[in-house]
Each structure stands twice: as structure tokens, then as C-alpha cells.
Amino acid sequence: MIKEKEILFQVNQKRFFKRIHIDSEKKHDEELRERVLWLEEQMRSQTIQMVYRKGEGDFSLGIREMDNCPVQIVCLVSIGENLNQKIDSFFSEEKYLEAYLLDQMASEALFLASEKLNEMLCRDMKSEGWYLVQKAEAGMGDIPLEKQKDFLEIIREKRDIGVRVNDAGMLLPEKTMVYAFGADKEEKELCLNHDCRQCSRKDCGFRME
Numbered sequence: 001m002i003k004e005k006e007i008l009f010q011v012n013q014k015r016f017f018k019r020i021h022i023d024s025e026k027k028h029d030e031e032l033r034e035r036v037l038w039l040e041e042q043m044r045s046q047t048i049q050m051v052y053r054k055g056e057g058d059f060s061l062g063i064r065e066m067d068n069c070p071v072q073i074v075c076l077v078s079i080g081e082n083l084n085q086k087i088d089s090f091f092s093e094e095k096y097l098e099a100y101l102l103d104q105m106a107s108e109a110l111f112l113a114s115e116k117l118n119e120m121l122c123r124d125m126k127s128e129g130w131y132l133v134q135k136a137e138a139g140m141g142d143i144p145l146e147k148q149k150d151f152l153e154i155i156r157e158k159r160d161i162g163v164r165v166n167d168a169g170m171l172l173p174e175k176t177m178v179y180a181f182g183a184d185k186e187e188k189e190l191c192l193n194h195d196c197r198q199c200s201r202k203d204c205g206f207r208m209e
Helices: 013-019 027-042 082-092 096-127 147-156
Strands: 002-008 047-055 071-079 131-137 176-184
Touching: 002 096, 013 027, 013 096, 027 096, 047 096, 047 147, 071 096, 071 147, 082 096, 096 131, 096 176, 147 176
Parallel strands: none
Antiparallel strands: 002 047, 047 071, 071 176, 131 176
């Protein structure tokens, strides 16, 4: 079974302003807040693709703990190529601040969309009597980054989603995430969203002190 949905580009302003340290009443910070609001308006019609594929033994994730679950789910969230075109346009016009802010806003919008997808998935699974009990993200723990290509191929078997992997193993469009869940009938406490405390990337802008 595969399910997909599109949502409009959206940013959690409070979280975003905190992450890029726009947190004062100084004129410079006020100007940055206005610029962010302007960029949000420019992105009003941009959509974010959310997809998940559920399998009950019809595919394997290649991760022992996950494949021991009776149900496996692969999730994908992606912002379309139009985003890169807008950022490139700002660079060509030497609007470097706008390019930087839009890139950071897109990362925030991607994480927010991932949270919404996880909430939708959790509701869908509970309605069928399943509970999410395991999560796997490529590049986390013992799971190699290359595994995201395998996750992507599982979805692409059922749907042409316009996402690909380049020679360096990175997903394109750049603002794309793939990850997986395992589910069974036993309810357990599970962090549905990305947990920065468990991530080895200490240089990531999303990591909070």
C-alpha cells in the first residue's frame, strides 16, 4: 500500500527564528524577520510531497531489527526542484542573504512536513491496529548513508516520484528525506520525529544546545 499527500510550504516561525538567532528587538533582527515573512509569501504556492509505502512482508528494508517487524514502512518528504531554481536565481542576482534564508527556511519546512507525515502515518497505523515500534534513518547509528538509496527504490517500485540519487549517494532534489519505520501489534513508546540527541552530526544547524 502506498499513500501520498501534498502540503503547502510552511515554516514554524518561532522555531526558525530561534535556530538562526533572530531573537532581539534590534533593528537588524527586525529587518531579518521582515525578510523571512517576504520569502514565505514568495513560497506560498510551493508544495511539499509526502509519501509512505507500507509493506507486510512484500519488501525488506535490509535492517534486521526492522525486518523482524511484521510491517515495514518507508517514508519520503521532498520539496520540488522549483526551490533550487529560486535559490539559484537569488545567487545570480547577488541576493546572498535571501538565498541563505530561503535555504534555511526550506530545511525547517522539510522537518515540519516530516513531522506532519509521521503524525498522519501514526494515525493511519493505529486505525488498523498497528503501532510504530522502530525507526531507521540512513546515516544514523549503524545504518549507512547508502541505505537511503534502498529506501528510495522501495517507494519508486510503486510510484514515480521525481526523486533520484546522484553519484555521491545524495538525494535530489536536495531538500528530500527518506527514512523507515517498523510496526507491530504491541504499543511501545517511540520518538516519531528526528531526535537530535541521538544524532552524530554535531555541526547541524538544527541541533539545539
